[in-house]
Amino acid sequence: MQINIVLNGKKIQEEIEPDMLLIDFVRNHGCKSVKRGCETSGCGLCTVFLDDKPVLSCSILAARVDGHKVTTLEGLKEEAEEFGAFIADQGAEQCGFCNPGMIMNALALFRENEFPNEEEIKEYLAGNLCRCSGYEGQLRGIQNFLAWKKEKRGEEVSCKL
Incomplete structure (x- = not known):
């Protein structure tokens, strides 16, 4: 066909x-x-x-x-590289196998909810399996990325991780 x-x-x-x-x-x-x-x-x-x-x-x-x-x-090279650097900075890419799926879902989350809270992040990414980490590095990377985006916009950031 x-x-x-x-x-x-x-x-x-x-x-x-x-x-x-x-x-x-x-x-x-x-x-x-x-x-x-x-x-x-x-x-x-x-x-x-x-x-x-x-x-x-x-x-x-x-x-x-x-x-x-x-x-x-x-197809999302620039957007993915910008965000992926924050994941890498947290050492959350130990083997790197889960990163593409994790990044795709995080980018989808940011498109739906530009500044999600911790609970929303965890809920949205619940379907991503990572065998190397306890997901804390990915979560810190996402939170740092969101803080950086707010700072870049000139918005006040409540806490930086």
Whole structure:
């Protein structure tokens, strides 16, 4: 079957097998940030944006995205690098395997809620599995990033971690 999608801003028309998963499609197109983890929709490693909303690419057939826009971490390079530096600064990227999915979901959170509180951050990122850390480094990185954004805007920051 033939599909037409926009992947990271590039129009792609391709013949695919009807049972091809979106994760395989994007990886076949060089998007190696999209990782295969649990294959049961439980770890968040395969997160991509489908029409600017986070979805798990291991759970969606590529045929279902026909006519839609898919964005991976490769398509968000500047935004991801800016935020990712705060995660790295906290040593929260020990093996780095979970980082792409974690970053994709954090960016989605910031788009929905520019300055979430700690509870909102934890709730939003609950579906991301990290086997190396206790998530505290990621949480500190996110909080430091948000404090930096507020400071950059000239807003008062209540506490810096």
